[in-house]
Amino acid sequence: MENKKKIELYRSMLLIRHFEEKLTELCRIERKLPGMVILCTGQEAVAAGTCAALEKDDVIISNHRSHGHLLAKGAEPNTVMAEIFGKKTGCNKGKSGTLHIAVPEVNALCTTTVVGGGIPIAVGTAFAQQYKKRRQVTVCFFGNGAADEGSFHESLNMAALWNLPVIFVCENNVYSGAQRMEEHTKVKDIAARAAGYAMPGVVVDGNDAEAVFKATTEARLRCLAGEGPTLIECKTYRWRGHGEADHQAYQPKDEIARWMERCPVKKIERELLAAGAISNQEISELEESIAKIVEDAVRFAEESPWPAPLEALDDVYV
Amino acid sequence: MQQITMGQAVRQALAEEMQRDPNVFLAGEGIGVGIHESPVMPTFGLLREFGPDRVKDTPVSEAAIAGLAVGASVLGLRPVVEVMFNPFFTLASDQIVNHAAKLRYLSGGKSSFPMVVRVKTGAGFGAGCQHSHNLEAWAAHCPGLKVVMPGTAADAKGLLKSAIRDDNPVVFIEDMGLYFFPTPVPEGEYTIPIGVADIKRPGRDVTVVTWSKMLGVAFKAAAILSKEGIEVEILDLRTLLPLDKEAIITSLKKTGRLVILHEATRTGGFGGEIAALAVDEAFSYLKAPVKRVTGPDIPVPFSPPLEQFYIPDEHQLVEAVKSVVL
Ligand SMILES: Cc1ncc(C[n+]2csc(CCOP(=O)(O)OP(=O)(O)O)c2C)c(N)n1
Numbered sequence: 001m002e003n004k005k006k007i008e009l010y011r012s013m014l015l016i017r018h019f020e021e022k023l024t025e026l027c028r029i030e031r032k033l034p035g036m037v038i039l040c041t042g043q044e045a046v047a048a049g050t051c052a053a054l055e056k057d058d059v060i061i062s063n064h065r066s067h068g069h070l071l072a073k074g075a076e077p078n079t080v081m082a083e084i085f086g087k088k089t090g091c092n093k094g095k096s097g098t099l100h101i102a103v104p105e106v107n108a109l110c111t112t113t114v115v116g117g118g119i120p121i122a123v124g125t126a127f128a129q130q131y132k133k134r135r136q137v138t139v140c141f142f143g144n145g146a147a148d149e150g151s152f153h154e155s156l157n158m159a160a161l162w163n164l165p166v167i168f169v170c171e172n173n174v175y176s177g178a179q180r181m182e183e184h185t186k187v188k189d190i191a192a193r194a195a196g197y198a199m200p201g202v203v204v205d206g207n208d209a210e211a212v213f214k215a216t217t218e219a220r221l222r223c224l225a226g227e228g229p230t231l232i233e234c235k236t237y238r239w240r241g242h243g244e245a246d247h248q249a250y251q252p253k254d255e256i257a258r259w260m261e262r263c264p265v266k267k268i269e270r271e272l273l274a275a276g277a278i279s280n281q282e283i284s285e286l287e288e289s290i291a292k293i294v295e296d297a298v299r300f301a302e303e304s305p306w307p308a309p310l311e312a313l314d315d316v317y318v
Numbered sequence: 319m320q321q322i323t324m325g326q327a328v329r330q331a332l333a334e335e336m337q338r339d340p341n342v343f344l345a346g347e348g349i350g351v352g353i354h355e356s357p358v359m360p361t362f363g364l365l366r367e368f369g370p371d372r373v374k375d376t377p378v379s380e381a382a383i384a385g386l387a388v389g390a391s392v393l394g395l396r397p398v399v400e401v402m403f404n405p406f407f408t409l410a411s412d413q414i415v416n417h418a419a420k421l422r423y424l425s426g427g428k429s430s431f432p433m434v435v436r437v438k439t440g441a442g443f444g445a446g447c448q449h450s451h452n453l454e455a456w457a458a459h460c461p462g463l464k465v466v467m468p469g470t471a472a473d474a475k476g477l478l479k480s481a482i483r484d485d486n487p488v489v490f491i492e493d494m495g496l497y498f499f500p501t502p503v504p505e506g507e508y509t510i511p512i513g514v515a516d517i518k519r520p521g522r523d524v525t526v527v528t529w530s531k532m533l534g535v536a537f538k539a540a541a542i543l544s545k546e547g548i549e550v551e552i553l554d555l556r557t558l559l560p561l562d563k564e565a566i567i568t569s570l571k572k573t574g575r576l577v578i579l580h581e582a583t584r585t586g587g588f589g590g591e592i593a594a595l596a597v598d599e600a601f602s603y604l605k606a607p608v609k610r611v612t613g614p615d616i617p618v619p620f621s622p623p624l625e626q627f628y629i630p631d632e633h634q635l636v637e638a639v640k641s642v643v644l
Contacts, residue, residue, distance in 0.1 A: 034622050036446030086444075086621030094621030097446050114405065114446045115378045148377035149409070176378055178351045185376040246353040309627035312619045 001210050005052065009209045010268045010278075011286060012048040017041065017265050018287075019077060019292045020240075023067075023084070026298070027244040034086050035097050040068040042207075042239030044238035046171045047072040047262035049234075050139055053220055059138040061118040061126045062111040065101055065171070068143050073242035075103040087304035094307040095315060116149030118142060119168070123155045126166035126229070137165040137223040139216070145176025147190045156197040156231065165223035167216060168231045170185040171206065173238035178250045186269070191233035199229050204236030207264040207273025210271075236264075322503050325494035326469035328360035328436070331478035332398060334507070337402035338369055339396060342482060344434075345374040345383055346400030349456070353532050358497050361400070384413035384435065389423070390486075391433040393630045396482055404491070405451045410498045417496040418487040419462030433487045434478070440531055441581060441629050447617035452582035454530075458591070459491040460560040464488040464512055469533030471496065473556055476510030484512060494529035494582075515565035521549035524639050525569040525591050528579040529555040536579055537630035538562035539639065548643055558588055566592065567600045574605035575642045579635055584612040606642035611635050 003304030020041040026032045040047065047068030049062070055155055062069040075091070083090030086099045091103055099113045100143070109125060110120045113225040129136045146152060147170060159166050168189045169304070174181055187193065194201025198224075204215045212234055219230035237259035243246040278286075322330070336342045336570065342419040350365035350373045357363075376383050380401065387397035401407050407414070418431050441450040457465045464486055481488040511586040518533060519540055528536045533554050553569050555562065570576060576596050578589035589610045596608050611634045616621040618628050 035446065036618060086624075090621075094624055095446075095617075095619050097444065097620030099620070100447050100448060113446070114409070117448075145378045148379045150379070150381050175346050178353045179348075179375060179377075183375070242353040247355075249355060252349055306623045307621050309623050312616055312624040312627045313614065316616050 003272070003275065006210065006268065006272060007143065007214065009046045009048050009052050010173060010265070012052065012072050013209060013265045013292070014286065014290045014292065015045060015077070016044040016071050019034045019067060019297075020073060022094035022294050022298060025029070025049040032086060035099065036243040036245060037084070037098050038243045039240045040062050042259065042264070043171060043173055043236045044068055045156040045212055046169065046206045046234045046236055049209040050141070050169055050216045052209075052213050053123055053216035054139060057107060057134070057136045057137070059109055059129070059136065060127065060264050061122040061138065061140045061150065062108060062307060063115070063142050063146065064113040064117055066101055066111045067098075070101055070103055070108050070233060071104070073108050074106040077293055077297040078300040082301040082304050085301040085304070086306070087301055088311070089304040093315070107116055115167065115291040116142065116146040116151040118147065119151050120153040121170070122166050123159050123164060126159065126164035127162070130162070131164050132149045137167060137220050139167045139169055140149060141169050141171055142173070143176060144170060144180070144181055144190055145174040147183060147193065148176070148184055156194070156199065156229070160197040160199040163226055163228035166229045167219045167223065168229060169216070170231065170233045171238065172233050172235060173236050175238055175242070177242055189233055195230040199231060201233065201235050203235065206236030207262050207267060209264060209268050215218065216250075224304070319502040319506055320534075321469055321500040323358050323410050323498055324471040324474045324492060324499050325358045325360045327475040327503050328478055328492060329362060329364065331359065331475045332480070333365060333367065334494055335482045343372045343374065343390075343392060344397065344398050344400070345386055347378055348498070349373060350375040358407070360492070360497075360582045364615070367446050374510060380456045381413060381502050384410035385417070387433040387435065388413050388418050388431055388544050389604070392421070392429050396432050398434040398436060398482060398536070401435060401437040403449045404437050404453050405448050405612060407453055407456070408439055410435070413585055414463070414487070414489065415460050416566075419460045420532040421565045423462060431487050432484045434488045437489060437491045438494050439491050441613070441625060444497050444620060444622065444625060446620040452613070454491055454558055454583060455586060455588040458588055460496050462487070463559060464557065465491070467491040467514055467528050467530045468556055469496070469528070469554050471501045472517070473510055473554075474481045475503055477512060479509045480512050483509070487510070491530065495531045497605035500555045510556075511520050513562055514561040515552060515562035516554045516556055517565075518554045519550065519552040519587060522552035523573055523643055524575040524577060525551045525553055525566070525573045526579055526635070526639070527553045527555060527566060529558065531582070532579045532581055532630065535632050536634060539635035541641055542632060542636050548639060550621045550639060561591070561595070563595055563599065564597060565567050568602040570596060570603045576604070577611060577635065577638045578644060579630060581609045581630060583612050583615050584610060585615050587612055589617050609638040609642055612640045614637045
């Protein structure tokens with residue numbers, strides 16, 4: 001991978017990390033953020049690596065753990081933050097909040113909190129891309145838990161049958177709610193299920209952004225060559241609880257510590273330093289500029305007005 | 319009397335019925351080990367008490383969870399399965415709507431399906447429309463199901479025990495807004511019959527028919543109206559299906575005025591059914607138009623001021639009551 005591209009990846013991950021850590025901070029302030037806040041801290045390489053392999057016109061479908069996906073696809077931090085705050089200036093005018101943020105401007109067309117709900121929709125967008133003969137693909141992000149829903153199985157079957165240009169990205173962060181993978185399924189790798197639908201199933205290190213990028217790039221080329229879908233399973237780990245209100249009682253402390261040592265952001269940073277592609281000085285400057293983007297986003301959200309109550313009635317129909 | 323929350327009352331009902339009948343078992347997502355371990359949650363501690371054979375944490379697979387209940391019940395078990403949030407009822411609904419509700423009928427009355435589907439519901443959590451969506455009218459549109467929606471902890475306990483003992487499939491809907499406030503619950507063994515409404519506050523002027531969390535809103539409005547000389551009768555349906563028509567008509571004979579209050583959206587909501595009943599079977603007693611106070615016809619929005627706008631409050635009810643009295 002070219003150094004320039006790799007620095008882009010690094011930058012993308014840093015933005016997600018800062019964004020999510022800021023939200024953790026804000027969640028500690030009582031009544032600052034409404035609702036349940038669900039973060040992807042520690043999983044940045046999946047979002048960044050996948051989206052770096054996509055073009056702007058490619059579509060992503062996301063799930064409840066969406067902030068990383070959206071930012072990596074190019075969503076504006078200001079309006080995403082304002083949406084999380086529930087403000088009028090939020091990208092969905094406060095209708096959606098943290099859990100279902102849609103950013104059609106960057107083709108992040110659906111974020112659903114219904115586990116598995118996005119997978120059939122990705123089949124639909126990929127169908128439209130194929131139907132209109134566009135050189136575009138759809139990426140669908142979902143968790144290991146979602147692979148237990150019927151929608152996963154129906155969708156993979158149909159997508160494979162019709163050679164649809166869709167990449168199923170299973171973000172396996174070990175947990176589904178409070179259940180460990182071995183408590184909710186007997187398979188060791190979700191990717192193994194691809195064989196049941198005659199599509200390639202690939203396991204990648206989900207903490208290695210470059211590996212994720214490569215796997216996605218290959219899958220995308222297959223899609224564009226008309227060879228149909230791929231299931232990519234990214235093995236990663238959820239540093240935080242399911243949501244910020246979750247005290248992680250069921251997550252062994254040493255397990256969290258072990259995975260934190262395998263920090264995806266530090267990994268790429270080390271590699272860039274070793275290759276002489278970036279200096280420590282440049283790293284601090286980059287961190288500073290990213291921290292400022294996030295600070296600005298919070299300020300934008302805080303200073304934005306609430307939606308007026310009657311605005312609740314808007315946007316139900318076209 | 320003990321003071322407990324509705325979540326704790328549900329927990330007592332589950333534990334008592336599991337002790338009483340070894341065929342009762344529980345299944346659902348996170349009902350054993352959850353991400354929010356808290357004594358106010360309805361299945362807290364039951365895994366420890368009854369073990370993993372009877373308290374089954376399941377994969378995220380609503381269709382299979384509901385089907386598990388259908389299949390297990392026809393062979394004599396008494397499953398109580400949980401749907402985490404009302405919108406996920408849609409994923410379980412094939413098994414509940416097309417199977418649980420109809421298989422007895424299809425068997426010519428030979429089989430029965432004694433199962434309970436507990437559904438958590440309600441707006442007010444900033445969780446947005448894919449977690450908050452009251453769909454009780456959907457369930458009530460399915461002959462073959464019973465639909466229970468308690469408004470107090472005491473009712474929840476007695477009704478859930480009846481639901482577990484009932485030989486029909488029962489959809490039992492709990493508003494999570496009631497999980498956090500302790501209210502009086504009788505000590506010891508008791509049940510409350512399904513299909514019987516309850517006058518929670520007698521009054522001569524207007525009948526307010528409501529259920530679930532909106533009962534609290536009705537009480538607040540009644541207190542305000544009472545100061546102005548208007549006495550509201552609050553009729554808590556508790557069960558939507560089978561509907562206690564008798565109780566509604568009896569109250570209307572007395573007051574001649576009807577306001578219906580529910581959190582679910584208006585069009586196609588169960589309030590319409592109550593209004594139709596009043597017009598069909600109590601028309602001659604009515605002295606004023608029937609009014610509804612409901613959620614507006616929108617998905618539940620996320621932003622706090624928008625969500626607050628969605629949820630019906632006592633001021634809307636006061637206005638509606640006054641509009642039929644004055
Ligand atoms: C249909 C449905 N069932 C249950 C839930 C509750 N729920 C939210 S997230 C979650 C776990 C999902 O795990 P996974 O798909 O692995 O994603 P992760 O949270 O680990 O990123 C559950 C059960 C839901 N949102 N939707």
